Amino acid sequence: MSQSGQLGSATGSNKGKAMLLLRLKITVPRFDNSDLIKGYSGTLIGRCMNPMMQDMNALLIMFPRIWKVEDCVAGADLGMGRFQFDFDEEEDINSVLQMEPYHFDGWMVVLVQWEPIMEPNYPSSLTFWVRIMGVPLHFWADTSFRNTGEAIRAVHEIDLDGGRVRLTLDAFKPVILASSVTASVTMQAAVQCFI
Structure with missing residues (x-):
């Protein structure tokens, strides 16, 4: 069954004219589904x-x-x-x-x-483990990984041993592979995420 179709066509010559696409509005009555x-x-x-x-x-x-x-x-x-x-x-x-x-x-x-x-x-949702690289050891904590992951998307799970976070991405949006992270102290780290 086709979910969409072309219901209209151009009138006259198609040369230099845009096709006119008409849409039929259909209302399905309420029913117990x-x-x-x-x-x-x-x-x-x-x-x-x-x-x-x-x-x-x-x-x-x-x-x-x-x-x-x-x-x-x-x-x-x-x-x-x-x-x-x-x-x-x-x-x-x-x-x-x-x-x-x-x-x-x-x-x-x-x-x-x-x-x-x-x-x-x-x-359109893809769930991945994302490895976060470049985190200094004195910031290797749940909070650091959670905040970094949440900058990308909502975090489902954290693997501190592997230095990764599990999150769901929209497959139609570009993936951010690298970013800068600033800690509340005077440390900055370049963080790379690998899927």
Whole structure:
């Protein structure tokens, strides 16, 4: 089913004229969709970040094999570079989500548990461990890593032993790879973040 289409065309010669695109406004009446929401809550929805280079049919076959759940999941191409996997068991969803970040055909893939979100870029969240380099040892503390990570995005978790923070980034926004950090004392450090 097509989600959008061209309903109008240019009149007369196209030479030097812009196409006129008309949109039809459609209103869906209110109805009880709670069963639909409940049914889709057991699915993962994803997006290929470079759909022109990523083979969707191969992705739908390979991901369940990589996850070792090929007998208990069904995949579907949703169009426009998006796809969905329907799982039999919630525990399989949780184990797959622990494997992030994802990539396929050399490009990133966004994969999240489905929610009833109606944003045009949904889904677009990538969760990463970001290594923070250049922190002086006398500032190697939870507070330093948390503040540095929160300058990029909300921090989910901190790994002091590895010098990293786990956070979720918007895949459509540029990644900041280096910045300066100023401490409340007279120390400055050049901090680099590596994903």
